[in-house]
Amino acid sequence: MATVIEKNKPKIKDRLTSRLTNLGREIGRNKVSYAFLAPYAVIFITFTLLPVIISLYLSFTYYNILEPPKFIAFQNYIKLFLGDDIFIQAVKNTFILAVITGPIGYFASLMFAWIINEFPAKVRALLILIFYAPSISGNVYMIWTIMFSGDTYGYANSTLIKLGIINEPLQWLTDPNYMMGVIIVVVLWMSLGTGFLAFVAGLQGIDTAQYEAGIVDGIKNRWQELWYITLPNMKSMLMFGAVMSITQSFAIGDVTQHLAGMPSTDYAVHTVINHLVDYGSIRFEMGYASAIATILFITMIGSNKLVQHLLRKVGQ
Amino acid sequence: MGKLKLRPFRRKRKINRTAGGAVLNVIIIAIFGIFMVLPLVYAIMQAFKPLDEIFIFPPRFFVRNPTLDNFTDLFILMSESWVPFTRYVFNTFFITIVGTVGHVIIASMAAYVLEKHKFPGSRLFFNLVVTSLMFAAAVTAIPNYLIMSKIGFLDTYLALIVPAFGYSLGLFLMKQFMETIPNSLLESARMDGAGEFHTFWKIAMPMVKPAWLTLVIFSFQILWGELGSTFIYSEQLKTLPYALNQILLGGFARAGAGAAATLLIMIVPIILFMVAESNVIQTMATSGIKE
Numbered sequence A: 001m002a003t004v005i006e007k008n009k010p011k012i013k014d015r016l017t018s019r020l021t022n023l024g025r026e027i028g029r030n031k032v033s034y035a036f037l038a039p040y041a042v043i044f045i046t047f048t049l050l051p052v053i054i055s056l057y058l059s060f061t062y063y064n065i066l067e068p069p070k071f072i073a074f075q076n077y078i079k080l081f082l083g084d085d086i087f088i089q090a091v092k093n094t095f096i097l098a099v100i101t102g103p104i105g106y107f108a109s110l111m112f113a114w115i116i117n118e119f120p121a122k123v124r125a126l127l128i129l130i131f132y133a134p135s136i137s138g139n140v141y142m143i144w145t146i147m148f149s150g151d152t153y154g155y156a157n158s159t160l161i162k163l164g165i166i167n168e169p170l171q172w173l174t175d176p177n178y179m180m181g182v183i184i185v186v187v188l189w190m191s192l193g194t195g196f197l198a199f200v201a202g203l204q205g206i207d208t209a210q211y212e213a214g215i216v217d218g219i220k221n222r223w224q225e226l227w228y229i230t231l232p233n234m235k236s237m238l239m240f241g242a243v244m245s246i247t248q249s250f251a252i253g254d255v256t257q258h259l260a261g262m263p264s265t266d267y268a269v270h271t272v273i274n275h276l277v278d279y280g281s282i283r284f285e286m287g288y289a290s291a292i293a294t295i296l297f298i299t300m301i302g303s304n305k306l307v308q309h310l311l312r313k314v315g316q
Numbered sequence B: 001m002g003k004l005k006l007r008p009f010r011r012k013r014k015i016n017r018t019a020g021g022a023v024l025n026v027i028i029i030a031i032f033g034i035f036m037v038l039p040l041v042y043a044i045m046q047a048f049k050p051l052d053e054i055f056i057f058p059p060r061f062f063v064r065n066p067t068l069d070n071f072t073d074l075f076i077l078m079s080e081s082w083v084p085f086t087r088y089v090f091n092t093f094f095i096t097i098v099g100t101v102g103h104v105i106i107a108s109m110a111a112y113v114l115e116k117h118k119f120p121g122s123r124l125f126f127n128l129v130v131t132s133l134m135f136a137a138a139v140t141a142i143p144n145y146l147i148m149s150k151i152g153f154l155d156t157y158l159a160l161i162v163p164a165f166g167y168s169l170g171l172f173l174m175k176q177f178m179e180t181i182p183n184s185l186l187e188s189a190r191m192d193g194a195g196e197f198h199t200f201w202k203i204a205m206p207m208v209k210p211a212w213l214t215l216v217i218f219s220f221q222i223l224w225g226e227l228g229s230t231f232i233y234s235e236q237l238k239t240l241p242y243a244l245n246q247i248l249l250g251g252f253a254r255a256g257a258g259a260a261a262t263l264l265i266m267i268v269p270i271i272l273f274m275v276a277e278s279n280v281i282q283t284m285a286t287s288g289i290k291e
Helices: A001-030 A032-057 A075-082 A084-115 A122-136 A140-147 A156-161 A176-189 A193-203 A210-214 A222-233 A233-248 A254-260 A272-282 A287-313 B019-048 B067-082 B085-116 B122-132 B135-149 B159-165 B168-179 B183-191 B196-207 B209-224 B240-248 B250-286
Strands: none
Touching: A032 A156, A032 A287, A032 B085, A032 B122, A032 B135, A032 B159, A032 B168, A032 B196, A075 A084, A084 A122, A084 A140, A084 A176, A084 A193, A084 A272, A084 A287, A084 B019, A122 A140, A122 A193, A122 B019, A122 B159, A122 B250, A140 A176, A140 A254, A140 B019, A176 A254, A193 A233, A193 B168, A193 B209, A193 B250, A210 A222, A222 A233, A233 A287, A233 B135, A233 B168, A233 B240, A254 A272, A272 A287, A272 B019, A272 B135, B019 B250, B067 B240, B067 B250, B085 B159, B085 B168, B085 B196, B085 B209, B085 B240, B122 B168, B122 B196, B159 B209, B183 B196, B196 B209, B196 B250, B209 B250, B240 B250
């Protein structure tokens, strides 16, 4: 046996070196490609990839920013799942929000982009602005605090009182019965964002000759046209929109914090991001916050795999 | 290279369309459009309301006696700041324009080779970029700060501009749109002896004009709203949103000036948006991507 291994050793070594020289040659042959990629790659690695890797490491430490991080293996993760009821509540809320607002927001983006595309070119730019308006300025959603304020000043309350539907003001943003509903409405209202604009741009790029050819092939109505011509032509934008939907719907946090407060009543709309900000920016437990981020990260990667799988069925 | 055919403009033939469907479209767009545009209208209304109308009960959506008082208040407040206000305006314009131009060019170059050249590591790199979009930015702030201080970017424009060049979003968007460019077109450009940069800049980029115009909007929006307070502490390097926030913190008496500020800061991205979007539509009305 020993001799056999002895004999194989140089072979493995040879194969490795030949593979390495091959790789070297490949890299040499593609030096133009690497030159194109280099400026982006250097910046991306320094300011995005490296911080992510550091955070992944920090999730296995106790780190309060003042003292150097102390390695504690899986303790953060164990505490998250076994000793932190609020985290479990946050996970539940985040899933409810993501499962409702993610898919609805995604299909609404696609549907409105598609309908707007049917309008004459001159009206289109204005319609796109109107539908994109909620995403154009960072915190316009604050107007919802006036719409849903708990006193009789709020538009929702004053209208309902005037109509005689309710007698006294409802606490839209502090009563756990209504909070989730209000947050869902506001998030959906803001969901025509990056994905929507990418769809608008994608629809512009489809060669109209394909639609004419489609009639010859027996396409009868606009739904068939959508499924067999439009969507297959937009596959790469659909993928883009899906990733953006996932990242946005799982990362809801600003809206809940600003509308319902932090923490919200009974943690009724407390999300994973709120929990993360609580530990990261308020309690300065960066190790714990990093562990929360890592779990969110893994969840998003999983959802992304699932959605990409579903998207492959488009146009079949 | 003469293979890029521009389709002459002609009326798009309406096929597979019924009058009923068109009416339904108008109704849907009208109902949801009102719902979507409300905040924009509200922001405009608030900016022109006199103070007593801002605090009136029951609250009124529309302005009764429009006034420019809020804007004069705002300008008086601005003239009182000890760093000239134009400095904040310059900072934000500078960061936004340099950051956006750099990001669009650098990310597009990378997206071009990742999509159109296959080389060792290209798939892995692209997957890393897409995956990085899913990591919460709130926890990377600390490592980011440490890196910034190591390379001496703290308290300079670079701290806001350079990371913007490497946003994941732009590369992902451009790569997805580059997929729609037929390879044969690039091949024939190379046959004609065009260098790789020429092929990228003169053939590929014009074909994905809607994509990079959209990216200009995204990037502009992100940088325009940049507070920059984490990495920048010198007052004369601070940005416009930061300065306006300080005014808003003044409380009730400044509600009017605050409403005027909110409107002013929204106008620039909206104008850019309108220009960019009508360009997206115009280019593609005259040409489709064809081999």
